[in-house]
Amino acid sequence: MLTAREITETLKTKFDKQIIKAEEKVSNQLFVRVAPDALIPVICFLNKTFSPRFLVNAATDVVQQSGKYVVSYMFSFDREKIFLCIQVAIDAAKPDIDSITPIIAGANWSERETRDLVGINPRNHPDPRRLVLADDWPEGVYPLRKDFPYNYKPPSEPQNKVPLKKPPEGTRVIPIGPFYPVLEEPAYFKLFVDGETIVDCDYRGFYSHRGIEKIGDSKLTYNQICFMAERICGICGFIHSTCYCEAVERAAGIEVPLRAHYIRTIMLELERIHSHLLWLGIAVHIIGFDTLLMQSWRIREPVMWLCEKISGNRKTYGMNLIGGVRRDIPSGIYDEIIRVIEKIERETTEVIDAVMGDTSLHVRLKNVGILTEEVARDICTVGPTARGSNIHIDSRVDHPYAAYDLVDFEVAVETGCDIWARTLVRLRETIEAIKIIKQCLLEMPDGPIMGEVMEEIPSGREAICCVEAPRGEAIHYVQTGEDNRPYRWKVRAPTYANLQCAPYIIKGGQIADVPIIIGSLDPCYSCTERMAVVDVRTGVEKIYTKEEIIKR
């Protein structure tokens, strides 16, 4: 099997001096510093020889230290369990870099985001429109640069408008949003339709930026960010805090006690159960099957109560800190956990058995919203969306974290490529999650739940962590800094990767199917839109209402 050393050797023999530095900073995480003009050849070569999966790119402002910006392109070698981070340092005077989107389509959003937030201009990008920042954000103001104070409010420039795509000839435009009607979240889809058939679509989102990364980089300390990270998502918050904690622990080399790992695993799987049942309810609600919505949410409720009992809160558990967890699961509650999850298993199986033969479901879900394996790979989709298209990825297996390397479970993969396949993946995962929790409770060792954490975490270290959220793979990249706070904290939520395939799966479909097709990705807009400083948000909304009033 390929090792990090072999990857380094191959790159060094092929590119010689253009590889400036290659270092395995954390076990199985290879950081390679490449000369700027060698970026495209290196990525082409990697793509041809190993075809690693692109995760995300992140830009760091190190102008004060070295007068440069560092752009990191993260890749995953799934079978070999290796992270590869290609880093390029570019001059602050001319922050231009070749775009990799023509080679890897999945890098589209993340390059545009880097441009918006740090001001790294991707040359030859096929779609260089603004992505993350608000419409009226002034040009040339980059919030994630270090000279931008976290509480600065730039003046509004209402004349700025992000151009939407021109509709193809002979088509009509149907707007959905900006408040997405089904999921009650802000997103704007502009559908170009010919009759009932959708020809193309355009997406404008990121209406609910909260500037989390900026506050994490500039104001909060390591342990405060755990709670901030948990609030990135309203459904699967615990995965973000786990992912962040693991990334810091890996970077700093902090040993976490085994019991803490098991507790994290149990909480993560409880979260997966309730998230998947929630999704099932919403998905069938979208297609008007409210009986199943009621039943799946009824089944879900005991999990919430259980979490409340374990952690002290229904949803935001607040259990994670750097070095371990804050609350133990007392042995007295084991029986109750088993009782509750067994009841859920029984009831879920019953419901699955009842609805599997429901032909109205088949009509709405089968052969609708087809995401072919090829497109899914190109766009770098993750989680159930990818697994429903026959892609065997699951970071619980590929990049084990918490106690996942110690438990046995099956990765649910379906070959259908349609909404039905994605549904089946999620239902099977729910049942698997119950198995994992049972195993954990059986095997969980006694011992401390908090490891020893040094007074100050050393600066200049970096690490990546992937956590398999119910929606897919969340990625946190942490670079440690002075004053006991991270220098750079980069978050990529799973929907960020998945939502990029929406135009492909909507294309050719019917208007009536759009809500369920988008719903089948289990999108979580608040997750996706966690970054950039938008204190001017209220201002933007006011402007919209004024315009509307004038129109009326």
Added chain:
Amino acid sequence: MFISKLKQVLICLKAGRVTLPYPYEPSPPPEGFRGKLKVDIDRCTGCAGCANVCPPGAIEVTDIGKDWRRIQFNLTNCISCGRCEEVCPEKAVKLTDKFELSTNTKEDLTVTIEIYMDTCQRCARCFKPEHPLDKMMVTGFRQ
């Protein structure tokens, strides 16, 4: 199709009514619930440890004059994480099981305490005395 629908009907009938009668009947949260916080002013020494760890910055510390410190808990910002309870060396902060916090007046969700501190002879700012007994020795303590 027909059998499937029949099964669904059975599941619904079997489940019956599951909603709780809350708010007509109280619904007490389980033990260990993290609700509204309570401060025991007699125990607080004004060390401001809670303010340092508070993730949303809901605890404000201001020195009013050279020997009085005001600590204000803005529960409107509180996320009930319980970090203050965890780090308090005197066990002065406790999370209760109260969760019905909605109110018309913001003052209901603000807890302000003022603590008499020692005065530093060099910078004239207030600080925590080394020993709780030292505090009582300072003139003006019983004001």
